[in-house]
Amino acid sequence: MATVSDDRIVTALARFASAGALAGQTEFERAFTAVVASSGPREDACWRAFYRNSVAELRGGQAAFSPVHRRARSLLVGRSILEVGCCFGLLALQCAQDGYAVTACDICPGALHLLDDAANTLGLPIITRRGDARALPLATDSVDTVTLIHLLEHLDGPDVAVALREALRVARRRVVVAVPFEERPSAHFGHRQQLTDDDLRAWSTDLTGCTATIFTDHGGWLVLDHR
Template sequence: MTAFDLATTSTIAPVDASPAPKPPLRVRRSPLVPPGFSRCGLLSWREQSGVLHIAHPFDERSISDAVVVDGLVALVEAGLLTGQAQFESAAMGIIRTSAGTPDEAWSAFYDNSLRELRTGASAFAPVHERAQSLIVGRTVLEVGSCFGFFALACAVDGLNVSACDISPGAVSLLSRAAHRLGLPVVASIGDATALPYPADSADTVTLIHLLEHLDPAAAHTAIGEALRVARRRVVIGVPFEDEPSPHFGHLVRLTEDDVYDWARAVPHTGAEIVVDHGGWLVLTPGS
């Protein structure tokens, strides 16, 4: 995801190329459903003059990753939003219209999201809990960190954390959040298939909900890179879906068979496979 400047009301044009052009989005905050809008889950919407208008009720007390995702998934299921770029544009619009300044909006988004993950209020909390339970050592590298909630949670636990993501906007947001919270997270731009880290430089390397975004060849390369960088453990977590979710940027449908295939395909000195809110593969790098 990329960060946008905050505004009270914002117009966001989709950036993906597709056979059927998507309408531009206009997002605003409204505690009540505005006149002429239709309610859809947590959000409301209308189409007017070729523009999809989205209204949301979220403010600094309620904005979080969970409510944004829940609200937008309802629009996807209703056929109103399609594709990753439009989904992310709508998400950015909602976040940046939840408060009056950039610092207020992003601070509230991060604080509320981290609290929901920590208390179990977020549906994604069990994934974080499982991943954190699998970490060994004091140094952690999170690959594909996006907003970096997992990296920040690890830092709260007292670990020395590095994080990388292919999106400069996501890296910038994480760096700013870590600085504001006083947490030791060093975020860098990096491709999972060519990690910008030396060999054996982190005790644990995590790839949490990343490999479903890659084609099979790239996924294999990313696992190899993680094994190169990890001293003691690689932790891989993936969702099991009936169909890949294009609005999340998922390219492939993964099953338990894929997890076993990865364990057989890469060199390691030990592998553990767990099914819990998706699939987990824990690898011990070779000596």
């Protein structure tokens, strides 16, 4: 339990997936939760250790995903943040530690329940909302920045445009998008698309009323600012 963390488990299970021992997203996620829950005598304590260790590794730069979260946090504007597709909410927790007013949204109620408990344990005032990226349960212009960090590769092509329009609707100032650049989509992570700079440029040309900035840093980034 002293070492259980997102980075350690993902790294280990990805090796099993590459070797064919885990097939697809469902098996990967079941194995992930089983590892966390069995890392100590009490499941609730295991998850709290998972969150404590994972956030510390991400903030300290030890996790493979640290550069992505660091860059995402550097791009936030204003004081209120919505993380769409938050999953366990590890980025949301870091943003709350930085003093932002954070709302975290995900389609999975189990992940939000875990995040609620982690935020309460860490004393961080995060609001969680169950919802779909294609129909966000927030009012227009209700937060300063909306983030979609490693989310859009989970969607089919037509749904990406819908999710981006929804993010722009909710954001007063900025939308921050990050996607992985992979040789082939990682099925165990539930990725549906192999993405490149060309995709980011194509997405941005279909959007009106905003300016787009595209760059590469541990994957691709698309930053949309309202005019």
